Amino acid sequence: MENQVCLITGANSGIGQVTARELARAGMTVLMVCRDVRKGEAARREIVAATGNGRVALLRCDLSDQEDIVQLAEDVRRQHDHLDVLLHNAGLIGEKRTLTAQGLETTLAVNHLAPFLLTHLLLPLLRRSREPRIVTVSSEAHRFARLDFNDLQSEKRYAPLVAYADSKLANILFTRSLANQLRGEGITANCLHPGGVATNFGSGFGGGLLGLAMTLARPFFISPEKGAETSIFLASSPAVKGVSGQYFDRKKPKEPSQKALSHYNAQRLWEISEQLTRTRERMTND
Ligand SMILES: NC(=O)c1ccc[n+]([C@@H]2O[C@H](COP(=O)([O-])OP(=O)(O)OC[C@H]3O[C@@H](n4cnc5c(N)ncnc54)[C@H](OP(=O)(O)O)[C@@H]3O)[C@@H](O)[C@H]2O)c1
Numbered sequence: 001m002e003n004q005v006c007l008i009t010g011a012n013s014g015i016g017q018v019t020a021r022e023l024a025r026a027g028m029t030v031l032m033v034c035r036d037v038r039k040g041e042a043a044r045r046e047i048v049a050a051t052g053n054g055r056v057a058l059l060r061c062d063l064s065d066q067e068d069i070v071q072l073a074e075d076v077r078r079q080h081d082h083l084d085v086l087l088h089n090a091g092l093i094g095e096k097r098t099l100t101a102q103g104l105e106t107t108l109a110v111n112h113l114a115p116f117l118l119t120h121l122l123l124p125l126l127r128r129s130r131e132p133r134i135v136t137v138s139s140e141a142h143r144f145a146r147l148d149f150n151d152l153q154s155e156k157r158y159a160p161l162v163a164y165a166d167s168k169l170a171n172i173l174f175t176r177s178l179a180n181q182l183r184g185e186g187i188t189a190n191c192l193h194p195g196g197v198a199t200n201f202g203s204g205f206g207g208g209l210l211g212l213a214m215t216l217a218r219p220f221f222i223s224p225e226k227g228a229e230t231s232i233f234l235a236s237s238p239a240v241k242g243v244s245g246q247y248f249d250r251k252k253p254k255e256p257s258q259k260a261l262s263h264y265n266a267q268r269l270w271e272i273s274e275q276l277t278r279t280r281e282r283m284t285n286d
Pocket residue numbers: 009010011012013014015016033034035036039061062063064089090091092110137138139140193194195196197198199200201202
């Protein structure tokens with residue numbers, strides 16, 4: 001895997017950090033995308049020390065800000081002539097409804113719109129790889145999605161778990177559309193559920209019901225090492241060469257919810273995502 005380049009978002013913590021470490025151990029050049037340089041640099045040093053691979057770089061980007069994402073893509077394109085694996089791992093669940101710099105609901109923006117925009121901006125680099133893969137960390141929580149296209153940004157009603165579930169459903173719909181569109185080009189797109197994993201995820205929650213549920217569930221969660229296995233498998237295993245458009249759990253394809261299989265949902269979400277990220281406009285200006 002000497003010449004292989006992998007970009008992974010949210011690589012300073014939890015599932016992302018273990019995934020970055022193991023792909024570095026396998027010999028890949030790893031580009032760690034993190035919003036906090038201090039945390040990111042600490043994680044990068046740990047990975048270099050643990051693997052002996054010096055080709056691990058840190059790129060700063062707050063994925064809630066589309067201008068940051070555009071800058072990130074420019075930096076990557078300037079520094080690398082190809083990209084083999086684009087791994088969308090960063091994610092959050094917001095206790096309260098907040099807005100991004102572009103005025104978008106933060107959960108949808110970070111968990112879905114950021115992967116949507118970043119993928120489009122990095123497609124030219126992926127096209128230069130021999131066997132490019134796009135991997136997105138979704139969740140079984142997608143089964144609780146409401147996906148109300150008239151209130152995709154939870155303006156009328158915000159419930160943290162529903163906003164999160166919607167964004168994770170969006171990950172699967174996006175993956176399926178992408179796989180269809182890129183099939184002729186040999187670029188694969190898959191997504192996954194990592195399991196219930198003991199990470200920092202949701203640790204910012206206060207004393208509400210969801211915070212209590214997370215605290216109670218934590219002892220039953222698997223380790224980040226175990227939780228990263230399916231991400232690593234989809235990013236690097238020859239066993240999934242050519243496999244595309246699938247949702248995986250424990251390294252096996254799994255049927256997602258009916259909402260995730262709907263062509264109407266996939267197409268509608270794609271159109272809205274294009275508008276909210278101004279993707280077409282950005283690609284023509286490119
Ligand atoms: N843990 C679970 O049980 C579980 C289950 C199903 C799915 N997942 C999914 O797994 C993925 C990884 O989560 P995790 O469990 O490893 O949680 P985690 O330890 O909290 O890691 C999340 C990562 O995303 C980053 N991130 C969040 N907002 C960001 C932003 N605006 N810009 C850039 N980076 C941002 C975080 O950065 P900071 O450290 O700076 O906050 C962190 O590096 C997520 O997509 C999550 O939805 C997790």
